[in-house]
Amino acid sequence: MAAAPPDDLLLRLRRFRSDYFPLHQQRFQDLVTDGQHPKTLFIGCSDSRLVPYLLTGAGPGELFIVRNVGAFVPPYDGSHGLHGTMAAIEFAVLSLHVERIIVCGHSHCGAIRTAYEGAPEEAVALKQWLKLASEALLPVQPSPEALCRTEQRAVVLQLERLMDYPMVRREVEAGALTLHGWHYVIEEGEIHVFDALHGGFVPASIASTSGTGPYQPYVEHDGQILVD
Numbered sequence: 531m532a533a534a535p536p537d538d539l540l541l542r543l544r545r546f547r548s549d550y551f552p553l554h555q556q557r558f559q560d561l562v563t564d565g566q567h568p569k570t571l572f573i574g575c576s577d578s579r580l581v582p583y584l585l586t587g588a589g590p591g592e593l594f595i596v597r598n599v600g601a602f603v604p605p606y607d608g609s610h611g612l613h614g615t616m617a618a619i620e621f622a623v624l625s626l627h628v629e630r631i632i633v634c635g636h637s638h639c640g641a642i643r644t645a646y647e648g649a650p651e652e653a654v655a656l657k658q659w660l661k662l663a664s665e666a667l668l669p670v671q672p673s674p675e676a677l678c679r680t681e682q683r684a685v686v687l688q689l690e691r692l693m694d695y696p697m698v699r700r701e702v703e704a705g706a707l708t709l710h711g712w713h714y715v716i717e718e719g720e721i722h723v724f725d726a727l728h729g730g731f732v733p734a735s736i737a738s739t740s741g742t743g744p745y746q747p748y749v750e751h752d753g754q755i756l757v758d
């Protein structure tokens with residue numbers, strides 16, 4: 531009996547090693563020898579259409595990523611539960627000393643829509659999880675405009691929650707960490723960045739920064755401050 535042909539996923543794994551890896555082998559070796567030193571924690575929705583590396587032009591070693599349904603940040607409530615997103619934030623800030631945290635929501639977000647419409651009865655964890663968006667919901671029918679606004683409000687809500695993490699607040703207040711709220715509009719190929727100074731989202735194509743956060747401006751290593 532002939533062996534079954536390799537499945538598509540197996541072919542992709544082989545292609546990574548034969549086509550991509552040889553071109554970037556030294557970079558991977560350096561990242562192993564020197565360890566990873568990513569400057570950015572990227573908290574993104576799990577949605578398959580959100581591709582952080584494409585959006586930011588980042589390569590291996592540049593983004594420390596945690597993704598979940600909705601790009602939500604659990605409240606720092608002292609419950610010390612088994613929470614992956616919370617653990618990732620602590621690791622990124624306390625061990626990796628990242629300089630930026632991005633919270634990235636997006637258009638047509640199933641998490642936000644489901645927060646309005648309700649999750650399947652069996653999805654007990656999802657129902658609980660989506661409560662993290664409840665403060666962002668609007669008391670209206672979820673029209674496309676309302677959903678978009680809610681997606682953006684949810685991003686800002688997560689930034690506010692991040693500031694309740696003691697290690698985040700400490701680093702932000704020390705000027706060592708900036709927070710960035712992004713709303714990715716899939717069909718436009720445009721990230722809208724949260725501008726806390728003006729209280730709204732601005733398309734990256736005309737924005738002056740990648741998001742100011744309501745906090746300290748990001749200072750480059752040469753001392754240049756990127757925001758007035």
Ligand SMILES: [Zn+2]
Nearest residue numbers: 575577639640
């Ligand atoms: Zn989503």
